[in-house]
Amino acid sequence: MTAAPAMQVFENTSDLELLARCREGEAGAWEKLYSEHFTFAWRMARRLGAPPADLEDVVQDAFSVAHRKLDDFHEGRFSTWLYRIVAHVVAGRRRRQKVRDFFSGILGSAEATHPVAVDDQVSARRALVRVEQLLNQLSPKKREVFALKELEGLTHEAIGELLGIPTATVRTRLFHARADFERLARAEGLEP
Template sequence: MSTPDPSFRALYDAHFNFVWCSLRRLGVREADVLDLAQKVFLTAHLKLPEFEGRSLVTTWLFAICQRVASDYRRSARFRREVTTDAAAMDLYGGASEELALSAESRQRAQAAGAILNKLPEPQRLVFVLFELEEMSGQDIADLLGISVGTVRSRLRLAREAFSREVKRLALAQGTGRKEAV
């Protein structure tokens, strides 16, 4: 058995948590995320010699995550069990942080994940990249191969849909408060 390429090992060690969280935010079930993370890193390993450094490594890895998660969502396995559990979107970072969340915070994360999963994929991707990954509009446009205007439009639509759903949930819970999520 050969030893991994040192540059690949460094890539894996430095970005495993990013890939894990990105896959969760893209709707991958917790039970499947490790397998899909391995697919992401296998693809990255095969494509590493072609990576020219014209973008951030995380941007490149996120693009791979997006393709892997998209294939996953199209699979029959995913359609049988749509994710809405608290860890679905891991909005707060790594698993250790999630365990420390209060029950109420976990419930909010679960609701936010469910709302994000309802958004059309193009809107969800832009929302996740901008709001959670804190990428710029230009970086998102470059990553997705769309114009900055399209990024802004999708982000606006996603924010509006997210806000409507938060308000609907708040009213359904009888709170009437925005803090329901």
């Protein structure tokens, strides 16, 4: 089985130049920036737990916010900044979903949460669904580092830069996330 290639998060050689052209109102520059980071935003949204059915909306919201706030981006990497916007959008939608779940729960809805579609034909997809179901039980912070490390294959340093936290914090958080994940996995009948 071949692992999916890890995202090349930090190769953004011409982002600053593109951003300067975006600020000057050049539509083509914005489209290029969008195209270059679309897959990244998509994958990150998925890793952060956005339901597959919502991914287009999440990515649209994230790029819409990024476009509005371009003036607020002054330094660092565009992908890091975009990641934080994606994370914010995903978290916001999760909060709203909780409200809806609450409302639905009171009314006895059976459709309170997004069911994850299971494709029985592909074992990799099945495994991913199983992992995501376990990840959904972790706290958002633990889920984030665990998914970025174990599924996206990022280094501790890269995760630290994306999240704006020290590498040591990434390691600590990951240690606890892994412990929680394994505990949940054992409860599901998996071997450590």
